[in-house]
Amino acid sequence: MSEHPFRDNTVLAHDAQTLDGAAQPTTLSIAPLVFVAPLAAICYPFLLMLFHAVVGAPGATLGAVDTAGATFVLLLSFAAPVLGIAVACRKALPTALRRLAYFSVVAPTLYVFLGVVQTLLGSPIPDPWVWCLIWLAAILIAMRASRTEPRPQAAPSLGKWRVAHGVSAMILCLYVFFHLGNHLTGLVGPSAHAAVMDVGQTVYRASVVEPVLVAAFLFQIVSGLYLTWRWSAARQDFFRTFQIASGAYLSLFILGHMNSVFIYARWYLGIPTDWNFATGAPTGLIHDAWNIRLLPHYALGVFFVLGHLVAGLRVVLNAHGADRRVVTRLWMIGVVASGLIAAAILAGMSGVRI
Numbered sequence: 097m098s099e100h101p102f103r104d105n106t107v108l109a110h111d112a113q114t115l116d117g118a119a120q121p122t123t124l125s126i127a128p129l130v131f132v133a134p135l136a137a138i139c140y141p142f143l144l145m146l147f148h149a150v151v152g153a154p155g156a157t158l159g160a161v162d163t164a165g166a167t168f169v170l171l172l173s174f175a176a177p178v179l180g181i182a183v184a185c186r187k188a189l190p191t192a193l194r195r196l197a198y199f200s201v202v203a204p205t206l207y208v209f210l211g212v213v214q215t216l217l218g219s220p221i222p223d224p225w226v227w228c229l230i231w232l233a234a235i236l237i238a239m240r241a242s243r244t245e246p247r248p249q250a251a252p253s254l255g256k257w258r259v260a261h262g263v264s265a266m267i268l269c270l271y272v273f274f275h276l277g278n279h280l281t282g283l284v285g286p287s288a289h290a291a292v293m294d295v296g297q298t299v300y301r302a303s304v305v306e307p308v309l310v311a312a313f314l315f316q317i318v319s320g321l322y323l324t325w326r327w328s329a330a331r332q333d334f335f336r337t338f339q340i341a342s343g344a345y346l347s348l349f350i351l352g353h354m355n356s357v358f359i360y361a362r363w364y365l366g367i368p369t370d371w372n373f374a375t376g377a378p379t380g381l382i383h384d385a386w387n388i389r390l391l392p393h394y395a396l397g398v399f400f401v402l403g404h405l406v407a408g409l410r411v412v413l414n415a416h417g418a419d420r421r422v423v424t425r426l427w428m429i430g431v432v433a434s435g436l437i438a439a440a441i442l443a444g445m446s447g448v449r450i
């Protein structure tokens with residue numbers, strides 16, 4: 097092996113390191129394929145622009161070919177998270193490039209966060225420019241870090257963090273299930289959504305409840321990011337990788353979402369955070385050049401929060417000695433159901449009614 101880790105396209109890394117075990121150095125080859133996820137993330141805003149060019153402004157009528165093309169482009173916009181998870185699972189990968197893959201998973205929610213922050217700052221620089229700079233910097237930093245990767249230390253136990261994160265999640269589930277149930281009523285119509293939200297607000301926006309809720313979500317973000325950082329140091333199996341990736345997405349989603357609700361809408365714009373705010377009225381989610389970014393952001397927010405809970409349940413059931421095949425089947429049913437619920441909520445927000 098050459099002295100320089102990257103010479104001859106090989107690198108000394110510690111793929112076999114486990115969180116609670118000692119590192120075992122291995123020789124890894126870096127295939128250009130590991131960069132597909134961040135490259136898909138760079139393309140993300142341009143895919144949304146292409147989608148907008150096809151569907152046009154509100155009132156535009158679409159033919160079958162346009163509809164098929166727009167659907168295809170929208171599905172392509174989910175490539176960064178999908179490829180991010182696929183790459184993060186790879187065996188031969190230095191930690192920094194694995195973390196870059198996890199970072200690609202958060203692209204759809206990061207782009208919403210960026211847009212809101214840009215508006216709050218009154219930035220004259222277009223979002224796609226800033227976006228490309230962020231990703232080029234992330235790729236360069238990751239490549240540099242992977243060349244000088246230090247020998248990893250055996251990690252201390254994460255037991256207490258995991259228990260605290262899980263207990264806090266169980267409490268927050270009360271709010272999340274209500275919140276998602278509330279958004280499902282959008283399939284009936286905006287007035288059903290408003291009626292349910294009015295009832296819920298008497299509880300979760302009460303002066304003693306709301307600060308506790310926000311503090312608990314902030315704890316969830318911090319503990320989630322810490323666990324993500326630690327787990328992402330080494331390769332994990334597909335199920336664990338999905339759990340880490342969904343957790344990473346949620347950390348940024350919740351942070352950006354609270355920023356949009358509390359700072360941007362209620363404080364900066366002084367508008368109610370109701371159905372119109374959520375659906376980007378009057379133009380809506382589909383036909384507005386800015387709002388279309390909310391569609392993958394919300395869809396993955398719902399999918400990942402439910403999928404993350406399903407992943408946590410799998411760990412608990414396995415730890416209690418449940419039949420592994422039954423647990424895997426439950427996981428698959430849970431993930432498919434999460435996808436269907438996300439699709440149903442977004443359909444309602446896009447105007448579908450039952």
Ligand code: HEM
Nearest residue numbers: 279297300306309313350357369370374394397398401441
């Ligand atoms: C389709 C997806 C979602 C949409 C459209 C949405 C929309 C909204 C809206 C409109 C509010 C303001 C509610 C109010 O004024 O009473 C809100 C608040 C909030 N949402 Fe969501 N949300 C979604 C998913 C999620 C998810 C998945 C989470 C958590 C993982 C979440 C966490 C929160 C939190 C913490 C608040 C602040 C609650 C408060 O007012 O105290 N949301 N969301």
